[in-house]
Amino acid sequence: MSGLAPLLPAPDPVPLLLRDLVHERTGVFFEDGRCSTLLEKLHERAVAHGCSSYLDYYYILKFDEKGPEEWHHVQDAFSVPETYFWREFDQVRALVDDIVPAWFAEPGPARPLRIWSAACATGEEPYSIAMALREHGWGAHPIEIVASDASAAALAKARAGLYRERSFRALPEPLRERYFSPVPGGNALRLDPAIMARVSFHQINLAAPDQTAAFAASPVIFCRNVFIYFSPSSISRVLSSFARGMPAGGHLFVGASESLLKLTHEFDLTQVRGAFVYRRKPLSSP
Numbered sequence: 001m002s003g004l005a006p007l008l009p010a011p012d013p014v015p016l017l018l019r020d021l022v023h024e025r026t027g028v029f030f031e032d033g034r035c036s037t038l039l040e041k042l043h044e045r046a047v048a049h050g051c052s053s054y055l056d057y058y059y060i061l062k063f064d065e066k067g068p069e070e071w072h073h074v075q076d077a078f079s080v081p082e083t084y085f086w087r088e089f090d091q092v093r094a095l096v097d098d099i100v101p102a103w104f105a106e107p108g109p110a111r112p113l114r115i116w117s118a119a120c121a122t123g124e125e126p127y128s129i130a131m132a133l134r135e136h137g138w139g140a141h142p143i144e145i146v147a148s149d150a151s152a153a154a155l156a157k158a159r160a161g162l163y164r165e166r167s168f169r170a171l172p173e174p175l176r177e178r179y180f181s182p183v184p185g186g187n188a189l190r191l192d193p194a195i196m197a198r199v200s201f202h203q204i205n206l207a208a209p210d211q212t213a214a215f216a217a218s219p220v221i222f223c224r225n226v227f228i229y230f231s232p233s234s235i236s237r238v239l240s241s242f243a244r245g246m247p248a249g250g251h252l253f254v255g256a257s258e259s260l261l262k263l264t265h266e267f268d269l270t271q272v273r274g275a276f277v278y279r280r281k282p283l284s285s286p
């Protein structure tokens with residue numbers, strides 16, 4: 001094992017048992033050499049329960065009646081809510097300049113469009129989508145933006161709508177001035193309530209198909225910069241749960257460093273205005 005020594009005893013094979021349980025329930029995977037990092041992240045929770053070893057904590061997670069509630073804390077412990085406004089904006093531009101216009105150009109009465117930000121962290125991604133839609137003239141169209149994350153702590157920050165400097169590193173200055181106002185006595189900026197009202201937040205674990213089913217039917221899914229923490233098998237399972245619900249032709253955006261090519265037969269990689277996006281294949285496709 002590398003890194004800091006765990007402060008509680010973790011006799012073999014407990015680190016691997018915990019690693020596999022976390023993988024099964026959250027999709028997040030720690031390589032053999034990174035189990036010490038996993039133990040460090042869980043240390044505070046194990047101590048909070050008065051555990052004398054990681055085996056005690058494993059039993060709580062796996063068998064105890066406190067287990068289901070405890071998993072929420074585990075998701076918080078593993079959450080890496082690194083994000084910012086206008087991140088990888090070429091994909092959002094493809095949405096507002098191409099995908100949304102095509103949706104509303106379809107003949108007949110306008111159908112509502114749902115956009116799902118599936119690992120939204122502290123909200124910068126779905127709020128960027130809401131701002132971009134407004135900027136490009138789609139503010140009054142029937143577009144629903146739903147956003148979710150497994151971490152309750154990240155969602156609480158998203159719902160609060162208060163942001164500090166780190167979140168603004170890519171947002172053009174005029175937009176910062178238009179949509180944010182200073183909070184008296186603090187160094188955070190408050191997002192325009194009208195933008196906040198466009199997004200609804202939900203706690204959803206991507207590794208639980210019964211939870212993702214509610215939103216997988218969205219024609220547009222942003223699921224960016226979360227698969228980097230998942231194993232290939234977990235990613236494949238999440239993709240299958242998306243594919244079961246998504247309409248043919250639906251668009252799935254993932255992070256620039258995330259490739260799904262060897263992990264799914266249900267999506268094709270394509271480009272929209274220079275941005276990479278996966279498209280749900282027609283259901284009859286092999």
Ligand SMILES: C[S@@+](CC[C@H](N)C(=O)[O-])C[C@H]1O[C@@H](n2cnc3c(N)ncnc32)[C@H](O)[C@@H]1O
Nearest residue numbers: 026079081083119121150151205206224225226
């Ligand atoms: C790096 S952030 C990505 C934020 C945003 N999508 C972006 O690209 O800027 C990764 C987020 O994935 C969330 N996450 C990790 N495992 C998850 C799971 N099993 N289900 C849902 N969200 C998860 C974390 O809580 C964290 O907020």
